[in-house]
Amino acid sequence: MSKENLIGRTLPELENLLVQLGEKPYRGRQLFKWLYGTRQYDFSLMTDFSKQLRETLTEKYTFEPLTLREKVKSTDETEKFLFQLEGGHLIESVLIPNDEKGRNTVCISSQAGCAMDCKFCATGKNGLARNLTVGEILGQLIYIRDLHGSQAYTNIVFMGMGEPLNNFDNLIKAIEIITDSVGLGLAAKKITVSTVGIVPRIYKLADMGLKVRLAVSLSAAIQEKRLKIMPVAETFPLDQLAEATRYYTQKTKFRVTFEYVLFEGFNDTMEDIKALSELIKSIPCKINIFAYNPVPGLDFARPSDEKVDWFARELYPRAPAVTVRKSRGRDIDAACGQLAGRINKIGGFHVA
Ligand code: SF4
Incomplete structure (x- = not known):
């Protein structure tokens, strides 16, 4: 048996x-x-x-964590873990030690594949295989903690494969175990849930009083442009997303983070900056800007460093806080899904 x-x-x-x-x-x-x-x-x-x-x-x-299929380490110490689930699906987690604020952040997956079909993301191209179980979500954290000890990570971001708010019940159960003082023992404020903007679930999360941080993968502040790269914008347009985000900040008293991936020649103009500053007006927030990490086969290009600097400089006086995030682990394709898309390929096979 x-x-x-x-x-x-x-x-x-x-x-x-x-x-x-x-x-x-x-x-x-x-x-x-x-x-x-x-x-x-x-x-x-x-x-x-x-x-x-x-x-x-x-x-x-x-009591068994996940099965590791492969692990790769970047020259900058970023580590990417590829786990094999029961049934054969593969998921990834990324450990980013010692960031610019001295935090060790682990980026974990919530689904095998993803249904959201963001046009800049390789995971989205393959569609959703299935939701992760609570054990599979936690298994990533427990495996990495067993490997590197209790200080392996100080912060957790649900920013890997999948849309966490589409696996809501398991996400919440996992957060409850993570934040229990005799569970994994991490404070809720050290957890960030990153969403493409599933509006009703943002309200639901806010009303649950869990006090986790929210990040919104925005990447375009003009509805027509966002529709071109993120089909979710059709169901939940930008004005509804902004309203839900505002509600989240009011309920939790946390500012929200907007992730803005810059694509060369697409969302990097003065018009985009003005639209962005208008959209976030009166929302306590910060904006993280990332230069896109190109994914083979996808039709987007990385902007120059000068363009990224220009965009940030122009945005800065019009936004409460702006940060330009450096890519970590680029040599191992370690960027997480919602930040810059991923090349879901390690050692010759694809994450699906
Ligand atoms: S960016 Fe995130 S939400 Fe969008 S398709 Fe990729 S994994 Fe899904």
Whole structure:
């Protein structure tokens, strides 16, 4: 009989499980702490459990993070992990150590593939395979933490493969485990959920009071232009997105981050700057500007460094805060989906 993998089980689920095994619910919290907090995955070493409970757990259950298919490291220390899911799908995570603010950030995936079809993104081209389970979302974090220790990452961004707000329930469960003081123990404000703009889910997330940070992948502030690169703009036009974002900032008291990927000759004019500054008026926010990392087979080009500087300089007086983000791990194609598209290809196979 194959053992059931407990990774991804929430606190209430573990409490229920322990009750089913004839134990008191508080044993579920103890198990939760052993697995996620203490990093003890060997049930036989859980010293505050009876011998019989340890034996039952060992017989029926396991706790296993994801299977690593490949890992590549950039000359700038950025690491990209390619994980193979049950059923064969591949997902990626990127660990970016020591950024300009001294943070270690891990960028994780929420779906295998993506349905949003952003025109600059290789993941979008292949469509959605499926949502990740809670265990698969957490498995990325737990694998990397087991490899590099508890300080492996200080910040988590849901900015890898997939649209996190389209896997809402599993996203929320994962965040609950991450932020529990005896779970992964990371503060909610250290977590950023990055969306292309699923408007009703932005309201829902704001109303849940989780206090995670929100980033919006914008990349065009003119509706007709955004429609050309991000089909989501048809369902949720820019004015609705701006309103939802404003609501999020009011509810959480956090400013939102707008990610703006610059494409040569497409969204890099003075007209774009004026539209952007108009759109964000009265929204507490900062704007992160990235130069596009070209993806073979996709029809977009990277702007020159001078163009990026010009855009940022012109935008600066018209926006609350503007940051130009440097690409990390370019030699290993490490940029995450919503930032710059990805070449989902490592060692000769594609992430799908
Ligand atoms: S950029 Fe993000 S949301 Fe858009 S298709 Fe790619 S993975 Fe999906």
